[in-house]
Amino acid sequence: MTIPGNRRPWHGQTGFTLIEQIMVLAIIGILASVATPSLHRMVGRNELRVAQMDFISALQHTRQTAVMSGRRSLFCPTRDGGNCSGETRWDEGWLVGHDSNGDDQPDGHPLRVGSGHRGKLLIQSSNGRHVVRFHPDGTAGGSNITLLFCQPAHASDALTVVVSNAGRVRGAPASAAQIATCARLN
Numbered sequence: 001m002t003i004p005g006n007r008r009p010w011h012g013q014t015g016f017t018l019i020e021q022i023m024v025l026a027i028i029g030i031l032a033s034v035a036t037p038s039l040h041r042m043v044g045r046n047e048l049r050v051a052q053m054d055f056i057s058a059l060q061h062t063r064q065t066a067v068m069s070g071r072r073s074l075f076c077p078t079r080d081g082g083n084c085s086g087e088t089r090w091d092e093g094w095l096v097g098h099d100s101n102g103d104d105q106p107d108g109h110p111l112r113v114g115s116g117h118r119g120k121l122l123i124q125s126s127n128g129r130h131v132v133r134f135h136p137d138g139t140a141g142g143s144n145i146t147l148l149f150c151q152p153a154h155a156s157d158a159l160t161v162v163v164s165n166a167g168r169v170r171g172a173p174a175s176a177a178q179i180a181t182c183a184r185l186n
Contacts, residue, residue: 045157048149051117052159052171055094055147058114059132059161059169062096065111066134074099074106076131081113082106088130090123090147092116104131122185124148138167148174150182158182 016024059075066073076084078095084105085092093116097106117123129145140163150158158174174182 041154041157044151044154047117047120048151048157048159051121051123051149052161054114055090055123055149055161056169056171058094058096058112059163061112062132063134063138063140063167063169065096065098066136067138069098070136071098071100072102072136073097073111073134074104074131075134076104077125078110078113082110084131086130088125088127090116090125091118091121099133104133120151122148122150122152122182124150124181124185132163134167140165140167146178148178148182150174150179150185152183152185155179155183 062073062075073096074084075094075096077087077090077092079085079092081093081095084095086104094114095106095110096112097108097110099105100107124147126144126146129142132145133141135141142165144165145163147161148158149160156179158179159171160174160178161169161171163169
């Protein structure tokens with residue numbers, strides 16, 4: 001079909017109208033606003049799992065260090081990266097070191113230091129336990145210790161790491177009582 005006075009054929013409309021473009025952007029905006037909370041929750045759960053695995057790995061390394069060196073080794077929270085802090089909060093960081101004299105401080109420089117998860121997670125150990133000591137036979141003296149990993153805004157996602165007296169390290173989801181504790185932490 002040709003338009004009179006114009007020798008070119010008419011092919012109809014090409015491209016998108018402004019209304020169509022606005023509708024597409026509105027749909028994208030609605031879908032993004034629906035998906036964002038789920039994405040934040042998924043990222044939070046992933047941070048918890050990464051922290052849990054980081055601690056499990058560090059604890060297993062500490063136990064292996066004690067067995068291989070034949071010296072008592074410790075795993076403890078730290079604020080400065082050089083000394084144990086003596087606190088039950090672990091979100092500032094942790095360290096691994098030998099402790100031959102039993103003062104719950106590393107002999108000399110720490111063997112390994114881990115960065116904390118401050119501002120992202122809360123990590124709390126059992127009451128009264130602020131250090132994990134592994135003996136040369138691989139056992140962990142004292143009572144069992146449980147480390148609780150949580151985000152108070154999403155307490156139901158809390159995770160734990162448990163170290164038994166025998167030196168076994170395992171991760172698990174938090175119990176109902178631990179979830180309640182997580183919700184109260186700030």
